Amino acid sequence: MSIAMPAPNQDVIARGPQIVAALQAVLPADAVIHDPQETRAYECDALTAYRCPPLAVVLPRTTAQVAAIMRLCNDMGVPVVPRGAGTSLAGGALPTADCVILGTMRLRDVLEIDTDNRFIRVQSGITNLAVSAELESHGFFYAPDPSSQLACTIAGNIAMNSGGAHCLKYGVTTNNLMGATVVLSTGEIVEMGGPEAGPDGLDMLGLFCGSEGQLGVVTEAILRILPRPEGARPVLIGFGDAEVAGECVANIIRSGVIPVAIEYMDEPCLRAVESFAKAGYPTCNAVLIVEVEGSADEIADQIARIREIADALNPVEFRESRNADEAAKIWKGRKSAFGAMGKLGDYICLDGTVPVGQLPYTLRRIGELSREHGLEVANVFHAGDGNMHPLILFNANQPGDLARAEAFGNDILRLCVEVGGCLTGEHGVGIEKRDLMSTQYAPDDLAIQMEIKDLFDPQWLLNAAKVFPLQASAAHRGRAAE
Amino acid sequence: MSIAMPAPNQDVIARGPQIVAALQAVLPADAVIHDPQETRAYECDALTAYRCPPLAVVLPRTTAQVAAIMRLCNDMGVPVVPRGAGTSLAGGALPTADCVILGTMRLRDVLEIDTDNRFIRVQSGITNLAVSAELESHGFFYAPDPSSQLACTIAGNIAMNSGGAHCLKYGVTTNNLMGATVVLSTGEIVEMGGPEAGPDGLDMLGLFCGSEGQLGVVTEAILRILPRPEGARPVLIGFGDAEVAGECVANIIRSGVIPVAIEYMDEPCLRAVESFAKAGYPTCNAVLIVEVEGSADEIADQIARIREIADALNPVEFRESRNADEAAKIWKGRKSAFGAMGKLGDYICLDGTVPVGQLPYTLRRIGELSREHGLEVANVFHAGDGNMHPLILFNANQPGDLARAEAFGNDILRLCVEVGGCLTGEHGVGIEKRDLMSTQYAPDDLAIQMEIKDLFDPQWLLNAAKVFPLQASAAHRGRAAE
Structure with a gap:
């Protein structure tokens, strides 16, 4: 546990029973959970190294109930x-010991499907995959597709501005979100955006998307x-040299072909995958999977252009798929x-983003850092938009190993910022990268973001230990209180 | 003159000479203009019915000079x-009598072109067309293309979140803006975004884009x-019935073909255009111009699909272009x-947006409103994204005619909001639609936007008579001062 969490407010914890009673008075009986069992x-999310049971959990079913809770x-x-x-x-x-977890999973209704105007209106707790499942019989789909799409909710996707493999062509959540109903810290209910693309006034919707x-x-x-x-059809391209694979990605993007996905796997990842899934990949140092879509003609045309670009770089193999x-x-x-890597040991999965042209250099530097830190790293990621997911392998049972892995991870994320990229592509900042935000932002830039936080949440009650560096936010709040 | 402007601050006007002297002390001699000639x-922009000379004009060349002015x-x-x-x-x-106009037209340098990472970095006063001209030899272009692109600046495009005919495929300014250097009201200089698509922290860049x-x-x-x-290749489709043309637009969008542009002209517009430009359009009630782009095969494939959709609606003519x-x-x-309409008389050009599926109904209602108000209207607009530009014809020399045209315009814009659209697609709110913002937004929604304004501009010095309804903003500022 090397990431610090602030001390919980003991006064709030002491008032726990009154708070639970007050929540029970405004919500249905099954909507308030407070039994420690x-x-x-x-007590945690998918960053399972960090855990803390909350004071209580509430599971509202309506916007009005959320407003009452807030x-x-x-x-x-x-x-x-x-x-x-x-x-x-x-x-x-991640909860704090003095917090109420507001779970959205019971807000799962589909409210309206309008194929003419191309939108779906849903409650935010519906899962990402359920949205596309609802649309399937209409011949439509919702583009952002995080790996966790079977479980993750639209509420979480909006909070993190989530992406996925298909985001290269279709953009991330902010590019596919047309409107939202939002409950503010005071309980006030606000509508933002709507079925039209260019609403007038300030872009509040964009501000909320990704605000964690x-x-x-x-x-x-x-x-x-x-x-x-x-x-849609994928091709597989194997390269003897990892950097040349990065060059191929940059050349495809530069050429103007826009595949729906360009996925990258390096040699440590390929080794793990072969022994686990026996996918029959070529023996080489890097594999790209490039997927294109459209009519049969469009697919053939795009694959021909990709083959021409790849051939110029002497790939080990260029494998087309002729059927499903x-x-x-x-x-x-x-x-x-990810499953295959899990078999090899514990890992942390990073989420930095770099300009596509910087992929070859970044991959080389990550290899050097791996040797310096003495920890193995595997790279498997959405290469087309430069969104890297280095997996750092460590042994959770070895004291100090997590801290070493985190230090290595921080070096990689600093590297991403150095080459003109940023700390996250789709996972958000959370607690993981909170204190690295000072690497990305000058103090004045962070101060403005925190002033917006002040405006919407003057008491800093909403998810306050995330996103902003603890020290910077404590100082900011101290000055504001003067 | 039926749109009210607030009374200028007489104290500021009285201090005019000191203000000019102070500006001259921090700027080069040619950067401060104060001679009334x-x-x-x-004194005005392209909404020429409204005019007011400013106190002074400053024309900075650098970010540091803008910071000094602010x-x-x-x-x-x-x-x-x-x-x-x-x-x-x-x-x-539009100036106020107590304001300094901060013109960006001397901020026109190209700072960096990076085709690998697909961005250009410019000073904001460069014109929209100059950006694409700079990129031409590299084989690249900048997508948003307002009709005024020969003159309009990137600074103005960002302020208004401008669009253009090509925005159907490529999105508006906010979808093509990766980063900005911004000077705040205090003179503080802030960097927002960067060459990477998914920066962490709050989306300040999106908030600024379109903030006028x-x-x-x-x-x-x-x-x-x-x-x-x-x-790229356009096709022309003529229809006997204006509503059926609207249906054709909706069907094309629904089918998944994404042309770069779908432009719509109705009968009054066609009449004006024929007598002015003699373009040889078919005699009919509505013409669509649909442009597609790509490789020769992609173009042929898309045109075939569009022909199939159009043919099902019995067009008067489907005309393909075989050469440049x-x-x-x-x-x-x-x-x-627009030139042709200008020959017919004075006009005001509106800018409402409606869901594409609502185009047929909206067009019919605009025809009814035209008869009710006794004023002719012509429709020529970007139909693919529902961004309408009704032109209301009036006689500026006839007392009361402008006010009647504005009343008709307000009815059309209210109609846009009623059918689920909004007050502007690409022109911004400005003074024109300022007081209609209450039609689109509930008081609480407007209040939150004004609180963001408070945060960045506590004295409300920046373009304060625009965007927010005068009455609502005066009340808000009154309450804040209590």
């Missing part, structure tokens, strides 16, 4: 940590939907990569 | 109206650039439409 299920917690000075499905890899939904539960809670969302393409089986086989290794 | 050139005006309590090229159709750059000079002044911008497509001459002929009428 049951709140334990909410009003009550605001009046009683109780911290609130909003939670989607708890799949955050950055500790975005710092400004309010999204209870309903209007999402842009897209007609399903006629078809072959396509599934190409994807099989990539889809099992 | 010369400031007259800045610091000085903040200290002396002087209102500042930022101005791009003054092409706003909504009065976004309410929050600060953008002095440099990092813009996403795209490789030029291999080719024929393509230019198809575009000729559309490009001369």
Whole structure:
């Protein structure tokens, strides 16, 4: 445990029973959980190295119930940590001992599907995959597709501005979010955006998207939907040299072809995947999976252009898929990569982003850092938009190993910022990268962001130990209180 | 003159000479204009019915000079109206008698072109067309293309979140803006975003894009650039029925084809265009121009699908262009439409946006409103994204006619909001639609936007008579002062 959490407010903890009673007075009986046996299920998210049981958990079903909770917690000075499905890899939904977890998973209704105007309106706790499942019979889909899409919620996707493999072509959540119903810290309910793309006034919706539960809670969302393409096809390209694979990615992007996905796996990842999933990948130092979609002609045309670009770089193999089986086989290794790495030992999964042209240099430097820190790293990531997911392997049972892995991770993230990138592509800042925010932002830039936080959440009750460096936010709040 | 402007601050006007002297002390001699003969050139923008000479005009060349101006005006309590090229159709750059106009047109350097990472970094006063001209030899272009692109600046495009015909495929300014250098009201210089797509922290860049000079002044911008497509080709489709043309637009969008542009001209517009430009359009009630781009195969494939959709609706004509001459002929009428309407008399050009599925109903209702108000209206607009530009014809020399045209315009904009759209697609709110913002936003929603304004501009010195309804903002500031 090398990331510090602030000391909980003991006064709030002492008032725990009154707070629970007050919540029970405004919510249905099954919507308030306070038995420590049951709140334990909410003690961590997918950054499982950090755990803390909350004071209570509330599971509202309506926007009005969320408003009642927010009003009550605001009046009683109780911290609130909003939670989607708890799949955050950055500790975005980690509780504090003095907080109420506001879970969105019972807000799961589909409210409206309008294919003419191409949107779906949902309650925010619906899972990402359920949205596309609802749309399937209409011939439409929702583009952002995080790896956790079976479990993760639209509420969490909006909070983290989530991406996924298909974001290269279709953009991340902020590019596909048309409107939202938001409950502010006071309990006030506000509508932002709408089915139209260019609303007038300030872009409040964009501000909320990616704000990691710092400004309010999204209870309903209007999402842009897209007609399903006629078809899609992956190709696999193997390279003897990892940097040349990075060059191939940069050349594809530069050429103007826009695949839906360009996924990258390096040699340590390929080794793990082969022994686990036996996907039959070529023996080489880097594999790219490039998927294109469209009509049969469009697919053939795009693959021809990609082949021309790849051939100029002497790949070990260029494998096309001629049918659904072959396509599934190409994807099989990539889809099992995280599971395969898990078999090798414990890992932390990073989420830095770099300009595509900097991929070759960044990969080389990560290799050097791996040797310096004496820890293995595997790279498997969305290369087309420079969103890297280095997996650092360590042994959780070895004292000090997690701290070493985190130090290595911090070096990689600093490297991402140095080459003109940033600390996160789709996982958010959470607690994981909170204190690195000072690497990315000058004190004045952070101060402005914190002033916006002041405006929406004057008591700093909403997910306050996340995103902003603890020291900077304590100093800021101290000055504001003067 | 039916839109009210607030009374200027007489104290500031009285201190005019000191303010000018203070500006001259921090700027080069040619950067401060105060002779009434010369400031007259800045008394209006493209909403020429409204005029007011400013106290002074400053024309800085660097971010540091902008910071000095902002610091000085903040200290002396002087209102500042930022101005791009003054092409706003909504009065976004209209001066007040107590203001300093901060013109960006001398901030016009290209600072960096990076085709590998697909961005260009420019000073904000460069014109929109100059950006694409700079990129031409590299084989790239900048997508947003407002009709005024020969004159309008990137600074103005960012302030208004401008669009253009090509925005159907490539999005508006906010989708193509990667970073900005911003000077705040205090003179503080802040960097927002960067060459990477998903920066961590709050989305300050999105908040600034479209904020119409309410929050600060953008002095440099990092813009996403795209490789030029291999080719582009328009088709012209004529319909006997205006509503069926609207249906055709909705069907094309629904099918998943994404043309770069779908432009719509109705019968009054076609009549004006024919007598002015003699473009040889078919005699009918509505013409669509649909442009697609890509490789030769992609173009042929898309046109075939569009023909299939159009044929099902019995068009009067479906005209393909086989070469550059024929393509230019198809575009000729559309490009001369505003000029042609100008020959018919005075007009105001509106800018409401509606969901594409609501186009047929909205067009019918606009026809009914035209008869009720006894004023002719012509419709020529970007139909693919529902961004309408109804032109209301009136006689500026007839007393009361402008007020009648404005009343008709307000009815059309209310209609846009009613059907689920909004007050502006790309022109901004300015003074034109300022008081209609209450139609679109509930008081609480407006209050939150004004609190953000308070945060960045506590004295409300930046372009304060625009965007927010005068009454609502006066009440808000009154309460805040209590």
